[in-house]
Amino acid sequence: MPADIEVRHLHKKYGDNVAVADVSFTVEQGEIFGILGPNGAGKTTTVECVEGLRRPDGGEIRVLGLDPQHDRAELTQRLGVQLQDGQLPDRMTVGEALRLYRSFYREPADPQALMDALGLAAKHRTRYADLSGGQKQRLSIALALIGNPKVAVLDELTTGLDPQARRDTWSLIQDVRARGVTILLVTHFMEEAERLCDRVAVIDRGRVAAVDSPTGLTERVQDGQRIRFRPSVPFEDALLTDLPDVTGLTRQNDLVVVTGTENALNAITSVLARNNIVAQHLRVDQPSLEDAFVALTGNHPAAGADAAPGTSDASPAARS
Ligand SMILES: Nc1ncnc2c1ncn2[C@@H]1O[C@H](COP(=O)(O)OP(=O)(O)OP(=O)(O)O)[C@@H](O)[C@H]1O
Ligand SMILES: [Mg+2]
Numbered sequence: 001m002p003a004d005i006e007v008r009h010l011h012k013k014y015g016d017n018v019a020v021a022d023v024s025f026t027v028e029q030g031e032i033f034g035i036l037g038p039n040g041a042g043k044t045t046t047v048e049c050v051e052g053l054r055r056p057d058g059g060e061i062r063v064l065g066l067d068p069q070h071d072r073a074e075l076t077q078r079l080g081v082q083l084q085d086g087q088l089p090d091r092m093t094v095g096e097a098l099r100l101y102r103s104f105y106r107e108p109a110d111p112q113a114l115m116d117a118l119g120l121a122a123k124h125r126t127r128y129a130d131l132s133g134g135q136k137q138r139l140s141i142a143l144a145l146i147g148n149p150k151v152a153v154l155d156e157l158t159t160g161l162d163p164q165a166r167r168d169t170w171s172l173i174q175d176v177r178a179r180g181v182t183i184l185l186v187t188h189f190m191e192e193a194e195r196l197c198d199r200v201a202v203i204d205r206g207r208v209a210a211v212d213s214p215t216g217l218t219e220r221v222q223d224g225q226r227i228r229f230r231p232s233v234p235f236e237d238a239l240l241t242d243l244p245d246v247t248g249l250t251r252q253n254d255l256v257v258v259t260g261t262e263n264a265l266n267a268i269t270s271v272l273a274r275n276n277i278v279a280q281h282l283r284v285d286q287p288s289l290e291d292a293f294v295a296l297t298g299n300h301p302a303a304g305a306d307a308a309p310g311t312s313d314a315s316p317a318a319r320s
Contacts, residue, residue, distance in 0.1 A: 011058035021206035034197035038299040080149030090129035105147035221287035229279035
């Protein structure tokens with residue numbers, strides 16, 4: 001069975017500015033595939049090419065076997081799209097927006113069920129202008145799913161949502177996938193990628209830095225374990241740095257931070273015990289997806305995660 005989304009050597013420029021240099025990935029049927037990357041990395045440009053909203057300058061894209069440029073009308077029926085900062089007319093109510101979007105599709109979903117799942121039922125008579133940022137975001141997710149799509153492309157799915165709404169949205173997306181829908185999502189949230197995505201592409205400066213499962217990406221970080229504790233009595237560094245499983249030791253006042261292989265913890269605790277040293281407040285940190293992201297891109301993800309929708313320099317008004 002061919003992949004639901006195939007992107008090969010995508011290249012896209014805005015004037016002289018190369019937004020996407022060379023991006024390739026495939027998304028299999030029923031997969032939740034994430035795109036992670038720093039601000040300006042080319043994530044939105046990539047998914048807009050997948051959606052047929054932008055014409056690539058090079059490379060090839062197939063979605064459900066269709067060319068997003070040539071077969072746009074047919075693809076629209078099968079593709080659900082959530083724009084990073086989509087706008088609706090201020091006076092349109094939630095219910096009107098859902099009914100309008102519903103009318104575009106041959107086999108739409110039930111608007112009431114979607115409003116219930118997204119906590120919008122009480123807001124169906126509220127005008128777009130009077131919704132909070134998080135409610136607008138929930139509506140944009142509902143509009144992406146109203147056509148009962150085979151493939152949904154979601155750009156910054158949960159940016160601006162409160163923690164409970166974020167969790168509710170994750171379980172909605174898992175339900176949608178359980179019905180066989182393929183999902184491509186752009187996110188800045190490591191936890192979202194870890195919980196939802198089968199595989200993740202890390203995109204940096206218009207190129208794919210890595211594609212792997214969240215666990216696979218994390219395992220690429222060579223750091224191993226990081227162990228912190230406060231020793232009950234002072235000791236010489238060599239006591240631990242002589243151990244083959246220990247790769248480094250630093251001290252922050254009376255706190256000792258040791259890095260090492262996955263066997264380091266056992267080795268350290270036995271040596272300390274033999275020397276009658278108690279390791280107080282012992283903590284072990286495993287490498288996280290965030291560590292992998294930082295190692296791959298040299299960027300800290302928090303900067304993007306805190307950005308409100310609409311702070312991007314790429315406004316939808318300028319898009320064509
Ligand atoms: N309409 C546009 N006209 C000109 N340049 C653009 C346009 N949209 C995006 N760009 C540029 O292309 C590059 C990639 O932008 P893109 O929106 O794809 O990034 P992104 O990875 O989605 O970033 P973010 O995390 O901030 O949403 C940036 O340098 C951006 O300034
Ligand atoms: Mg973007």
